[in-house]
Amino acid sequence: MPRVTCVQGGWVYGTQVAFPMDPRCYADRPDVMVPCNQLFCAACQVPVKHMDGVQNGARWSKTSLATLYDSTDPDLWLEEVELVPAYRLYYCQCHWYATPGGTPAGNLDTKDIDDWACHGHPSGADGA
Numbered sequence: 001m002p003r004v005t006c007v008q009g010g011w012v013y014g015t016q017v018a019f020p021m022d023p024r025c026y027a028d029r030p031d032v033m034v035p036c037n038q039l040f041c042a043a044c045q046v047p048v049k050h051m052d053g054v055q056n057g058a059r060w061s062k063t064s065l066a067t068l069y070d071s072t073d074p075d076l077w078l079e080e081v082e083l084v085p086a087y088r089l090y091y092c093q094c095h096w097y098a099t100p101g102g103t104p105a106g107n108l109d110t111k112d113i114d115d116w117a118c119h120g121h122p123s124g125a126d127g128a
């Protein structure tokens with residue numbers, strides 16, 4: 001199936017922009033404000049997950065990030081994080097990024113992450 005990708009490698013947004021659950025939903029223009037729901041980390045080869053209302057916690061090591069990535073235990077998370085409603089936390093097994101704003105995934109305000117990009121959406125998407 002042909003796939004379409006978000007502009008600028010996909011955007012990350014804080015919680016003021018609702019996260020679309022439909023995988024066909026993507027950003028075909030920079031101004032549509034659609035968070036990419038198909039972000040993929042080329043470094044650790046997993047989909048980038050997200051959690052709303054979380055800023056960040058301690059300085060997570062890659063080991064603890066990998067543990068958190070696979071965990072569905074909220075207690076494990078809540079020990080580590082600060083809950084801030086405006087923030088959306090994005091994480092893979094090697095990086096995390098939390099923001100209240102909106103930024104292209106390839107242009108985050110940290111030098112540590114250059115491996116996240118839109119992995120493509122099923123075509124037939126409306127784009128908004």
Ligand SMILES: [Zn+2]
Binds near residue numbers: 009
């Ligand atoms: Zn995308």
Ligand SMILES: [Zn+2]
Binds near residue numbers: 041
């Ligand atoms: Zn990664």
